[in-house]
Amino acid sequence: MASSPGSPVFEQLGLIGCGLMGGSFALALKRAGMVKRVVGYSKSPSTTERARQLGVIDVEAPSALLAVSGADLVLLAVPVAATEATFKAIRHLIGPNTLVMDVGSTKREVIDAARRVLRDQVGVFVPAHPIAGKELSGVEHADPELYQGRQVILTPIERTLTAQLGRAQQVWTALGCQIKQMSPEAHDAAYAAVSHLPHMIAFALMNAITGQAQGEAFLSLAGPGFRDFTRIAASDPSVWRDILASNREELLAQSRHFQRALHAFETAIAASNPDALEVLIEQASEARATWRMNAVKPQS
Amino acid sequence: MASSPGSPVFEQLGLIGCGLMGGSFALALKRAGMVKRVVGYSKSPSTTERARQLGVIDVEAPSALLAVSGADLVLLAVPVAATEATFKAIRHLIGPNTLVMDVGSTKREVIDAARRVLRDQVGVFVPAHPIAGKELSGVEHADPELYQGRQVILTPIERTLTAQLGRAQQVWTALGCQIKQMSPEAHDAAYAAVSHLPHMIAFALMNAITGQAQGEAFLSLAGPGFRDFTRIAASDPSVWRDILASNREELLAQSRHFQRALHAFETAIAASNPDALEVLIEQASEARATWRMNAVKPQS
The missing domain is CATH 3.40.50.720 (NAD(P)-binding Rossmann-like Domain)
Incomplete structure (x- = not known):
């Protein structure tokens, strides 16, 4: 061409x-x-x-x-x-x-x-x-x-x-x-949130499941939601070792944000508070349903 | 038909x-x-x-x-x-x-x-x-x-x-x-691990990002890995409120497994231990790369 x-x-x-x-x-x-x-x-x-x-x-x-x-x-x-x-x-x-x-x-x-x-x-x-x-x-x-x-x-x-x-x-x-x-700083902060942390979470979820005695049985039951959620967990180990290690500060900061948000879910669930739980899910669902990849350029 | x-x-x-x-x-x-x-x-x-x-x-x-x-x-x-x-x-x-x-x-x-x-x-x-x-x-x-x-x-x-x-x-x-x-018990334990926890994590990640001042800017930079990882976060709030609430014990137990696995990543990253980090990622990547949905039936 x-x-x-x-x-x-x-x-x-x-x-x-x-x-x-x-x-x-x-x-x-x-x-x-x-x-x-x-x-x-x-x-x-x-x-x-x-x-x-x-x-x-x-x-x-x-x-x-x-x-x-x-x-x-x-x-x-x-x-x-x-x-x-x-x-x-x-x-x-x-x-x-x-x-x-x-x-x-x-x-x-x-x-x-x-x-x-x-x-x-x-x-x-x-x-x-x-x-x-x-x-x-x-x-x-x-x-x-x-x-x-x-x-x-x-x-x-x-x-x-x-x-x-x-x-x-x-x-x-x-x-x-x-x-x-x-700027390099803004880049590393943003990708800690939307890429590096999701990878670390996906890796950790796989290890959490396979580390259990029934892990293999659990995995045999997983469906399309799990398939998409964990796709990035199959990423190349040496590439991702370097990425996670080289963005350490931002990644750990984002992980703290995430763990606070996760804790809010656990609190609502442990307290049997369905209204609080639904509000938390609504926030997430609304944000994700309206998100579009590459939204900056005109939609094609 | x-x-x-x-x-x-x-x-x-x-x-x-x-x-x-x-x-x-x-x-x-x-x-x-x-x-x-x-x-x-x-x-x-x-x-x-x-x-x-x-x-x-x-x-x-x-x-x-x-x-x-x-x-x-x-x-x-x-x-x-x-x-x-x-x-x-x-x-x-x-x-x-x-x-x-x-x-x-x-x-x-x-x-x-x-x-x-x-x-x-x-x-x-x-x-x-x-x-x-x-x-x-x-x-x-x-x-x-x-x-x-x-x-x-x-x-x-x-x-x-x-x-x-x-x-x-x-x-x-x-x-x-x-x-x-x-059995109902085995079902609820397995799906806490491979479905309910992933949903709760995906919801929490969305809330962690949107809860930050730069959340919108971060989201505008996200790519296909984020898209697939968070797809389930758009799920119906009332349906998932009930699911998470009704499987409370198993879900909280799986969340503890996950947080221990996540902590292992954080420890390796904070300690600047790339070898330990790579081993953790290799476990996850290997497990995910060999996983097949519905693996019980013959591969088509």
Whole structure:
């Protein structure tokens, strides 16, 4: 497919991390005609090989540095705790015109790592968080449609270069995303509430059930409500370990909010107070029934 | 559609409660050719009228008793706290050959109400809980496919008549359900874990977010993980008030299990112990990734 008018065309995407998020980005960029070649690197050589076999990348690089060599666009799609080591591995080949982005679910730690490692060059880095994903990880599940119609949050800092920020906006817009710009702090607070805490809760619920003698029997009885509620509990452990750990303060603060709200339910139930219980459920039900994903853009 | 060989054909379904669950049952039974007429009653006359206009019921009854008059099959599809009053309203017209069922999400309180009110006739009542639903309530969302392929739990007691139990099994089988039989106690313990607690958690999460000054902003940023996790939070308040209240002991016990599991996450995060955190997530992710809904029947 030819690139849309106004979309940048890159010579080379240097893709560090050829999993679901990185692989989907490469496929989407290729399909939009916005990149001439994709050179990919993953920590596991078998992943890199598989990515090439699947056509997600064109060339396998034996190191992160070699994936970046010659790249005018670099995407870090690694667990957030690996960000600093990745920046260290590639910094010597990042030029002043390179656009570097990540896809991490937390932004403050990632930006701190970028400041420490990239120093004077930190302006080429545009921190990005596309609000997309699947509970299935791995390059086999890479999907050029993954980002289509989703929000992407950009959290530039004062030193971010406007040229790079502008190109980052063009890239994600061309992939069908709705762009929102906010501070790293506001980002991490919001996603603690609407993503990181729900994941932690879903994980904890699974462990609470499987930790009981009758857990297997209970699970065999679960229906579609449980299926949807716990879908995110199947998420990738190393990715989510890093996300929960790197947003510790905000996540624990949100967990306290949640436990207070849960306690209100328990109190109404223990006191056999159906009126209070119904009011609590009404608040929740009304809020959820009127919520729409991506409500900022016009409803289609 | 003609009834399948072996499926009973009823002269009249007396439907008490023409909402999502009751309306879907009536539509499914009609489509299977298993009932000659459906006489319906809802507490709100406008609901009963709407059910007739939509073809969900054939005749509007002005009272629960009149819906049951002439019925050889009676379905109570009312919030569980309304069960006792409903049994009182209809008991004088329940005959020894009537099959009476409910669709309540808790079973002990419903059965206690049946024992108290129906007394010698309690044997005609087969307590049933189909594991199906939507977050949308009301007869407008009634769907003849709602029960297709779902589990239905029957919790007969020692006094349940085998004739009625056998016909109940035939009915649900003909509607495409997989039948599981268990004690009311085992039922209520299991569904506290896999349904009632998830609902309470989803409600509490919504309230925790909307209770914060930035709640609206947070919600505008939420993505598909949040969408699925909180779908059940939009459930009907009066229905879920009754469910949570009527399974109080089991629900509070499951909530304690959950809070212990959640605390393990918080401890690992607060202690900056990524290895412990990853182990906790791996347990959850593995359990959820291998779970299959209705795993008892052969995978299709």
